[in-house]
Amino acid sequence: MKVEFWGHEFEANMVVGCVGGFLIAIMSSMFGFGGGPFMVPLMTVAMGMPMYIVVGSSLLAIFFNTGIASIRHFQFGNFDLLLFACMFPAALLGGYLGPQIAKRVSPLVVKRVACAGLVLLGLNLLGLY
Amino acid sequence: MKRKFGLLPLLASILTFFLLVPLDQGLAETSAAGGQAAPTISIDKTSLNNGGLIRVTGQAPAGRPVFLEVWATDKNVRANFFDNKKNKDTGKIPYVFYLTTEMPAYYKIFAPKELQPKLDEARKEGKKWSYAKVLKDLGAEDAYSVPAAIGIDRYQATLMAGIVGSRGEKMAAMEAGENRKRSMQLLKSRFRSLDKVVGAEVSVAPDGAYSAEIKIRDGLAPGVYRIVAVVDKNTKSAPAEFENKIAFPTMYLANAGTSLNLLWPFLLTLAISIFGVLMGAGGGFILNPILVSLFPLPHTVVAGTVMPTVLFSQGSGIYNYSKIKFINWKLGVGIGCAMMLGGFIGPKLTELITLDQFKFAFGWILLVLAGLMFWQTTPGYLEKNKKEQAILKEFKKRAEECAKRGESGTATCPTDQK
Numbered sequence: 001m002k003v004e005f006w007g008h009e010f011e012a013n014m015v016v017g018c019v020g021g022f023l024i025a026i027m028s029s030m031f032g033f034g035g036g037p038f039m040v041p042l043m044t045v046a047m048g049m050p051m052y053i054v055v056g057s058s059l060l061a062i063f064f065n066t067g068i069a070s071i072r073h074f075q076f077g078n079f080d081l082l083l084f085a086c087m088f089p090a091a092l093l094g095g096y097l098g099p100q101i102a103k104r105v106s107p108l109v110v111k112r113v114a115c116a117g118l119v120l121l122g123l124n125l126l127g128l129y
Numbered sequence: 130m131k132r133k134f135g136l137l138p139l140l141a142s143i144l145t146f147f148l149l150v151p152l153d154q155g156l157a158e159t160s161a162a163g164g165q166a167a168p169t170i171s172i173d174k175t176s177l178n179n180g181g182l183i184r185v186t187g188q189a190p191a192g193r194p195v196f197l198e199v200w201a202t203d204k205n206v207r208a209n210f211f212d213n214k215k216n217k218d219t220g221k222i223p224y225v226f227y228l229t230t231e232m233p234a235y236y237k238i239f240a241p242k243e244l245q246p247k248l249d250e251a252r253k254e255g256k257k258w259s260y261a262k263v264l265k266d267l268g269a270e271d272a273y274s275v276p277a278a279i280g281i282d283r284y285q286a287t288l289m290a291g292i293v294g295s296r297g298e299k300m301a302a303m304e305a306g307e308n309r310k311r312s313m314q315l316l317k318s319r320f321r322s323l324d325k326v327v328g329a330e331v332s333v334a335p336d337g338a339y340s341a342e343i344k345i346r347d348g349l350a351p352g353v354y355r356i357v358a359v360v361d362k363n364t365k366s367a368p369a370e371f372e373n374k375i376a377f378p379t380m381y382l383a384n385a386g387t388s389l390n391l392l393w394p395f396l397l398t399l400a401i402s403i404f405g406v407l408m409g410a411g412g413g414f415i416l417n418p419i420l421v422s423l424f425p426l427p428h429t430v431v432a433g434t435v436m437p438t439v440l441f442s443q444g445s446g447i448y449n450y451s452k453i454k455f456i457n458w459k460l461g462v463g464i465g466c467a468m469m470l471g472g473f474i475g476p477k478l479t480e481l482i483t484l485d486q487f488k489f490a491f492g493w494i495l496l497v498l499a500g501l502m503f504w505q506t507t508p509g510y511l512e513k514n515k516k517e518q519a520i521l522k523e524f525k526k527r528a529e530e531c532a533k534r535g536e537s538g539t540a541t542c543p544t545d546q547k
Contacts, residue, residue: 003460012460018467025471030478031491032432033413034439037498051517052524053457056450060461061468063443069472070437076476077207078433080384086391087438090398095442098406111506114408118499125418125492
C-alpha cells in the first residue's frame with residue numbers, strides 16, 4: 001500500500017503491519033497494556049517506515065485496540081469502577097507531570113534504568129528470584 | 130449514612146442475641162430427633178474494623194472433631210475456572226469454562242488444631258493442591274456447605290467460539306454433586322492459596338468444649354459474616370454473626386472482591402505513569418504486574434480496569450498529533466482495524482488463564498520489552514534516532530506554522546490527510 005505523508009510517498013507492507021498488529025493487539029488486550037513500545041519497532045523496523053510517520057499513526061492504531069478491548073473487558077465483567085476512579089485521576093496527573101520532569105532528565109539514563117527495572121520485574125514474575 | 134452506621138452494630142448485637150437465645154430450644158429439639166445434640170456457639174465480639182481477632186467458644190458432643198465454617202454473607206464475587214485438564218476416564222480434554230457470580234467474598238473452614246500436619250502435607254503440593262482432597266483428608270467434607278449450593282454456569286469452549294470472542298455454548302445446569310465438586314475448583318481459582326480457605330485453629334477439649342481464635346485478615350469485604358460450628362452433616366450449630374466494617378479511604382472494590390486503601394493504587398499509578406512518560410512506554414506494562422503482585426486483585430479485573438485508564442491519554446495524544454496533521458489516517462486506520470480484531474479476542478483469553486500463567490507470560494513480555502529498550506540505548510540506534518528526531522522537530526515546526534497561518538496544500542504545507 002502506498003502511503004503519502006507530507007509530500008513524500010512510502011511503500012507500506014500492510015500484510016506485515018496487519019498480522020503483526022493483530023498479534024500485538026491480542027497480547028496487549030489480554031494483559032491490559034497499551035502496546036506502543038511493540039508497535040513502534042514493528043512499524044519502523046519490520047515495515048521500514050520513518051519514525052515521524054510512526055509516532056502519530058501507531059498511536060491511532062493502538063487507540064482502536066484499547067477502545068475495543070476496554071469495551072470487551074467491560075462486557076466480561078472485568079471492569080471495577082472504584083479502582084478505575086482512583087487510578088484515572090492519577091494517570092491524568094502523571095500524564096501532566098511526566099513531560100515536565102522529562103525535560104530535566106536524560107532520556108538515555110531513564111531508558112537504562114527502565115531496562116534494569118523491567119528485567120528485575122520480569123524475572124520476579126517468572127519466579128526466578 | 131451516619132445514622133445507618135450507628136444502627137448496624139446495634140442490629141448485629143440484637144441479631145446475635147436472638148440467635149443465641151433459641152439455641153437451648155434447638156438443642157432440645159435435635160436431641161429429641163434422635164441425633165446428637167447440636168453444638169452451641171458464641172463469639173466475643175460482633176463487629177470488627179477491617180479485620181481482627183474473634184474468639185469463638187461453644188460446646189459440642191464429646192469426642193467429636195469440630196469444624197468452623199466462616200463466610201461473608203453480604204458480598205459475593207465472581208470466580209471462573211477453565212477446565213483444560215485431560216479427563217482420566219475418557220482421555221478427552223473437556224475445555225469447559227465454569228463461571229459463578231455467587232462465590233462468597235470470604236470463605237474459610239477452620240479445622241481442629243490436631244489436623245495441622247495434614248495441612249502441612251497439603252501445602253507441600255505447592256500450587257497443585259486440591260480443595261476436595263484437603264477437605265477429605267481433614268474429614269471436613271460435611272463442613273463445606275455454603276459454596277456447594279452457589280449457581281454455576283458452564284460453557285463449552287471451542288476454538289471457533291474463542292476466535293469470535295465468545296465464551297462458547299452454555300451447557301445444561303449441573304446436578305448437586307457436580308456443582309459441589311466444581312464449586313471447590315472455583316473456590317481455589319478465586320482464593321488461590323490454601324491458607325486463605327482452610328486453617329487449623331480449633332482446640333477441642335475431651336468433654337466437647339471447643340474454642341478458637343479466628344483471625345479475620347484485613348482487606349476483606351465489609352458486611353455480615355457468619356460462623357457455624359459443624360460436627361457432621363446433621364449436627365450443626367445455629368450461625369453466629371459478626372460484622373466487618375471498613376472506613377474511607379479503605380473501600381470495597383466490588384468487582385475485585387477486596388477492600389483496599391485507595392491511596393495506594395492512586396500513588397502507584399501516579400508514580401508509574403510519570404515514569405511511563407519518561408521511558409516512552411505506557412504505564413500498563415509496569416502497573417499491571419505490580420498491581421497483581423502487591424494486592425489481592427484478580428488479573429482479569431486489573432487488565433480490564435487499566436486498559437480504559439490509558440484511553441484518555443491516547444485520545445489526547447491523537448488529538449494533538451492530528452492538530453499538526455501528524456497522523457497518516459490511512460496507515461493508522463488500516464493497522465487499527467487489524468488491531469481491533471485482536472482487541473476483540475484478547476479479553477476473552479484473559480479469563481481462560483490462571484494468575485500464575487498470567488504472571489509467567491507477563492514476565493517474558495517484560496524481558497522482551499527490556500530487550501527493546503536496551504536496543505534503543507545502543508549507539509547505532511541513537512545515531513539513527515538523532516536524525517529522525519531532527520526531522521520530527523523540523524516537521525513539527527513547519528506544521529505548527531502552517532496551522533497558525535491556516536494554510537493547506539501549498540508548497541510548504543501538506544494537504545489534509547484522508
